[in-house]
Amino acid sequence: MLGLAGGxxxxxxxxxxxxxxxxRRSAAKRVEVLAVAGEVxxxxxxxxxxxxxVSAATGVGVSTLQYYFGTREDMLIAVFRHAAERDxxxxxxxxxTLEDPWERLLAIATHLxxxxxxxLWVESWxxxxxxxxxxxxxxxxxxxxxxxxxxxxxxxxxxxxxxxxLALIDGLALPVVLGDPAVDRAAAGDLLEDALARLxxxxxxx
Amino acid sequence: MLGLAGGxxxxxxxxxxxxxxxxRRSAAKRVEVLAVAGEVxxxxxxxxxxxxxVSAATGVGVSTLQYYFGTREDMLIAVFRHAAERDxxxxxxxxxTLEDPWERLLAIATHLxxxxxxxLWVESWxxxxxxxxxxxxxxxxxxxxxxxxxxxxxxxxxxxxxxxxLALIDGLALPVVLGDPAVDRAAAGDLLEDALARLxxxxxxx
Amino acid sequence: MLGLAGGxxxxxxxxxxxxxxxxRRSAAKRVEVLAVAGEVxxxxxxxxxxxxxVSAATGVGVSTLQYYFGTREDMLIAVFRHAAERDxxxxxxxxxTLEDPWERLLAIATHLxxxxxxxLWVESWxxxxxxxxxxxxxxxxxxxxxxxxxxxxxxxxxxxxxxxxLALIDGLALPVVLGDPAVDRAAAGDLLEDALARLxxxxxxx
Amino acid sequence: MLGLAGGxxxxxxxxxxxxxxxxRRSAAKRVEVLAVAGEVxxxxxxxxxxxxxVSAATGVGVSTLQYYFGTREDMLIAVFRHAAERDxxxxxxxxxTLEDPWERLLAIATHLxxxxxxxLWVESWxxxxxxxxxxxxxxxxxxxxxxxxxxxxxxxxxxxxxxxxLALIDGLALPVVLGDPAVDRAAAGDLLEDALARLxxxxxxx
DNA sequence: TATGAATGAGAGTTCATTCAT
DNA sequence: GATGAATGAACTCTCATTCAT
Numbered sequence: 070m071l072g073l074a075g076g077x078x079x080x081x082x083x084x085x086x087x088x089x090x091x092x093r094r095s096a097a098k099r100v101e102v103l104a105v106a107g108e109v110x111x112x113x114x115x116x117x118x119x120x121x122x123v124s125a126a127t128g129v130g131v132s133t134l135q136y137y138f139g140t141r142e143d144m145l146i147a148v149f150r151h152a153a154e155r156d157x158x159x160x161x162x163x164x165x166t167l168e169d170p171w172e173r174l175l176a177i178a179t180h181l182x183x184x185x186x187x188x189l190w191v192e193s194w195x196x197x198x199x200x201x202x203x204x205x206x207x208x209x210x211x212x213x214x215x216x217x218x219x220x221x222x223x224x225x226x227x228x229x230x231x232x233x234x235l236a237l238i239d240g241l242a243l244p245v246v247l248g249d250p251a252v253d254r255a256a257a258g259d260l261l262e263d264a265l266a267r268l269x270x271x272x273x274x275x
Numbered sequence: 276m277l278g279l280a281g282g283x284x285x286x287x288x289x290x291x292x293x294x295x296x297x298x299r300r301s302a303a304k305r306v307e308v309l310a311v312a313g314e315v316x317x318x319x320x321x322x323x324x325x326x327x328x329v330s331a332a333t334g335v336g337v338s339t340l341q342y343y344f345g346t347r348e349d350m351l352i353a354v355f356r357h358a359a360e361r362d363x364x365x366x367x368x369x370x371x372t373l374e375d376p377w378e379r380l381l382a383i384a385t386h387l388x389x390x391x392x393x394x395l396w397v398e399s400w401x402x403x404x405x406x407x408x409x410x411x412x413x414x415x416x417x418x419x420x421x422x423x424x425x426x427x428x429x430x431x432x433x434x435x436x437x438x439x440x441l442a443l444i445d446g447l448a449l450p451v452v453l454g455d456p457a458v459d460r461a462a463a464g465d466l467l468e469d470a471l472a473r474l475x476x477x478x479x480x481x
Numbered sequence: 482m483l484g485l486a487g488g489x490x491x492x493x494x495x496x497x498x499x500x501x502x503x504x505r506r507s508a509a510k511r512v513e514v515l516a517v518a519g520e521v522x523x524x525x526x527x528x529x530x531x532x533x534x535v536s537a538a539t540g541v542g543v544s545t546l547q548y549y550f551g552t553r554e555d556m557l558i559a560v561f562r563h564a565a566e567r568d569x570x571x572x573x574x575x576x577x578t579l580e581d582p583w584e585r586l587l588a589i590a591t592h593l594x595x596x597x598x599x600x601l602w603v604e605s606w607x608x609x610x611x612x613x614x615x616x617x618x619x620x621x622x623x624x625x626x627x628x629x630x631x632x633x634x635x636x637x638x639x640x641x642x643x644x645x646x647l648a649l650i651d652g653l654a655l656p657v658v659l660g661d662p663a664v665d666r667a668a669a670g671d672l673l674e675d676a677l678a679r680l681x682x683x684x685x686x687x
Numbered sequence: 688m689l690g691l692a693g694g695x696x697x698x699x700x701x702x703x704x705x706x707x708x709x710x711r712r713s714a715a716k717r718v719e720v721l722a723v724a725g726e727v728x729x730x731x732x733x734x735x736x737x738x739x740x741v742s743a744a745t746g747v748g749v750s751t752l753q754y755y756f757g758t759r760e761d762m763l764i765a766v767f768r769h770a771a772e773r774d775x776x777x778x779x780x781x782x783x784t785l786e787d788p789w790e791r792l793l794a795i796a797t798h799l800x801x802x803x804x805x806x807l808w809v810e811s812w813x814x815x816x817x818x819x820x821x822x823x824x825x826x827x828x829x830x831x832x833x834x835x836x837x838x839x840x841x842x843x844x845x846x847x848x849x850x851x852x853l854a855l856i857d858g859l860a861l862p863v864v865l866g867d868p869a870v871d872r873a874a875a876g877d878l879l880e881d882a883l884a885r886l887x888x889x890x891x892x893x
Numbered sequence: 894t895a896t897g898a899a900t901g902a903g904a905g906t907t908c909a910t911t912c913a914t
Numbered sequence: 915g916a917t918g919a920a921t922g923a924a925c926t927c928t929c930a931t932t933c934a935t
Contacts (some may be wrong), residue, residue: 114401116322119925131926132900141926188404195320195397197453208455215457232458233470236446241438243445247403249414251421252438264439267473325908337909338917347909526813528734531904543905544921553905600816607732607809609865620867627869644859644870645882651861652854659815661826663833664850676851679885737929749930750896759930 099137102127103151106144111188115145115196146203149193153210156186160217171265173221174234178261181214182242182254190239211235224269237264305343308333309357312350317394321351321402352409355399359416362392366423377471379427380440384467387420388448388460396445417441430475443470511549514539515563518556523600527557527608558615561605565622568598572629583677585633586646590673593626594654594666602651623647636681649676717755720745721769724762729806733763733814764821767811771828774804778835789883791839792852796879799832800860800872829853842887855882 106123113122120131120141127134138144160180167173180186197204219231241261244252252260312329319328326337326347335343344350366386373379386392403410425437447467450458458466518535525534532543532553539546550556572592579585592598609616631643653673656664664672724741731740738749738759745752756762778798785791798804815822837849859879862870870878 114322114405116320120927121925130900132902133898135927136899191397191401194449194453195401198394199320204453207453208450208457211450211455212457229466229469232447232462233443233466236449236466237439237442238446239449240442240444240446243400243442244414244417247400247410247413249417251414251418256438260435260439260442263435264470264474267476268470270473326910327908336917338919339915341910342916526734526817528732532906533904542921544907544923545919547906548920603809603813606861606865607813610806611732616865619865620862620869623862623867624869641878641881644874645855645878648855648858648861648878649851650858652856652858653850655812655854655857656826656829659812659822659825661829663826663830668850672847672851672854675847676882676886679888680882682885738931739929748896750898751894753931754895 102129103148106148107152107189110148110192111185115192152189170221170223177218178238181238182245184246187242187246230268233268237261308335309354312354313358313395316354316398317391321398358395376427376429383424384444387444388451390452393448393452436474439474443467514541515560518560519564519601522560522604523597527604564601582633582635589630590650593650594657596658599654599658642680645680649673720747721766724766725770725807728766728810729803733810770807788839788841795836796856799856800863802864805860805864848886851886855879
């Protein structure tokens with residue numbers, strides 16, 4: 070089931086019993102497809118993402134997508150996983166260049182609240198509501214983000230504040246991504262900064 | 276509300292442009308259906324909600340659902356609207372019995388973060404991302420909730436804090452509804468209360 | 482599962498749970514389709530019979546066939562059942578006009594060994610090998626034919642001879658239907674008559 | 688046999704006309720595969736036998752099967768031929784150890800009516816109905832079995848009785864293989880013995 | 894000689910929708 | 915006002931086959 074894990078073969082349930090289905094045979098191409106598919110899923114929503122859509126966006130035929138991923142749902146799960154891993158990687162690279170805790174927190178918030186990431190996160194979350202396997206992934210990732218945030222909190226109770234901060238990031242991203250004129254990206258940044266200062270017990274202007 | 280009120284004909288967006296479609300045939304039955312359909316949408320997700328699902332859950336035939344609502348998308352939009360109105364009504368009734376601002380805020384948070392309401396809210400939000408009509412509804416509702424919250428904030432900048440509080444409510448509901456053991460409903464309440472106290476500049480224990 | 486049984490609704494397992502599926506709503510049309518579908522199954526074999534084939538042969542659209550029968554396999558089973566019932570009816574009508582036991586036996590043999598009936602019988606038999614429900618049908622029908630034959634055997638041990646006779650009918654039909662020049666329909670009739678006489682202990686020429 | 692013997696190239700009917708296809712690459716492996724494939728065909732039916740089924744049952748990859756046999760239909764025909772030849776070989780070996788005509792006839796009947804042989808025979812017969820090449824094979828084999836039986840008939844008209852006996856064997860195998868409680872293998876043996884005695888004009892108990 | 898990667902054709906099935914009543 | 919019959923469109927999936935190695 071770990072479509073992203075090491076090579077070899079994967080056993081999937083087919084209509085007429087069990088058959089072997091190769092995995093990671095052309096990893097490069099597969100990853101390319103996953104990246105583009107992530108954009109499609111973010112744009113259309115997971116439920117509405119057809120093989121045809123991904124095929125059109127990637128230039129890879131429908132049959133080949135099925136050869137790569139198995140069923141449509143397997144493809145979507147692979148997209149979620151790939152995106153989640155990619156997010157951690159990208160944020161990790163970014164954090165490696167920053168020293169200041171506030172800047173680090175802001176970098177995390179900016180990434181999580183970006184349109185693509187946030188939309189995929191919501192899709193993952195919905196899928197997780199109906200699929201235990203995905204739910205485990207999502208909860209694990211959620212924990213990882215909280216830990217990453219807590220590691221950058223220098224005052225108060227880092228664990229508690231990290232939960233509040235992650236909730237704020239999530240909750241502020243919602244109107245931003247929806248294009249609410251009352252809470253645009255800049256306003257969300259201000260609101261987050263202000264709230265953070267208060268949660269940490271500092272002066273509002275940090 | 277719009278879909279439920281007034282007699283005569285309603286103009287709805289159909290697959291092939293605009294068509295007239297009768298309203299208030301048997302408003303009572305229709306509202307019953309909307310309530311049950313809301314549960315179906317919350318459980319399965321809007322994209323995955325078929326006429327047959329709602330038919331099975333309500334005992335009303337598919338053709339009758341179409342007679343009531345028009346297309347499937349029209350039905351979903353009606354469900355969103357009905358649920359949104361219902362939420363305002365229910366919270367309004369609850370608030371009429373409460374005096375203390377914190378209790379009032381908690382009542383709002385409790386309702387918004389309840390499983391059914393939150394799931395439907397996420398579905399509305401996703402639909403709004405792709406449908407301008409629904410987006411207008413959602414943004415208007417979001418504004419109404421912020422105003423309701425601001426009206427119960429007694430210190431600091433009510434408007435700003437209301438935005439932060441609504442974001443917190445939304446962001447905390449996410450792990451709660453997903454069943455994250457790290458942030459269950461009780462923990463979310465504590466985190467919200469604590470954050471609120473700090474955002475209002477009071478002592479943490481309020 | 483009894484597609485041929487009385488009206489009402491039938492519960493069939495769908496991909497996303499259980500749904501109701503109407504049965505026997507336009508019995509006349511449905512029976513017409515079953516008759517033609519039987520010819521298609523006899524000609525192409527059950528496994529190779531597609532909805533498309535039956536659609537082309539009947540002029541009824543694929544969707545309508547599925548509306549009538551459910552899945553392809555349900556359709557095939559309905560075809561088997563319909564053909565089996567039809568065979569009993571037709572032979573019953575024929576026997577009502579005959580007095581002489583040998584003529585009656587010959588009428589039975591002629592019907593069972595006819596191209597259409599025999600081919601469908603083989604298809605039923607193969608299907609029965611893999612589907613317990615069909616197996617029950619086939620075994621029951623086999624019993625009924627043996628009883629019908631035994632009722633027309635006037636000497637010796639009717640039950641034992643009936644089994645031998647039915648085996649002979651089946652075994653002789655095989656080369657006949659395949660077009661074996663060594664055993665054509667006339668030769669099969671002679672061989673059957675001769676064998677019957679000996680099995681009954683009479684003179685070969687009866 | 689044809690497909691297994693001789694080196695060089697074999698001309699087989701492909702989808703797009705005639706193509707050359709190498710033979711006797713690794714005859715041993717190929718024969719192993721044919722034996723296992725025969726079991727698969729007997730179990731699933733020829734139409735339902737996929738390359739993947741044979742691949743799973745043999746451990747030989749799909750591409751290799753195609754390399755061995757060409758198209759799927761070529762593989763099935765090879766299976767039929769191999770099984771037919773194997774049956775003659777096995778019965779020949781068995782008959783070499785028997786003297787008594789009745790025992791020899793019983794040995795033939797037992798082999799033809801065995802589950803595997805009989806199922807493959809039915810599959811061959813069905814295929815022969817639609818493929819002239821296979822029909823020729825089947826009719827030739829049928830003739831060979833009749834001759835073998837006739838050679839062991841010591842009274843009456845051997846040719847005529849052989850046809851009746853082969854029909855009886857075929858017809859009795861049908862309920863036996865299907866698991867009809869009314870005609871199990873032992874009962875079929877008794878019925879065959881009894882019928883044979885009468886057809887040969889001897890006393891029933893031979 | 895043998896095999897994995899990739900792909901096109903075709904099938905079953907679901908489902909919204911139209912029409913007649 | 916309400917509903918069952920019928921159907922076309924779209925989608926997923928299976929599978930044989932081709933190609934390159």
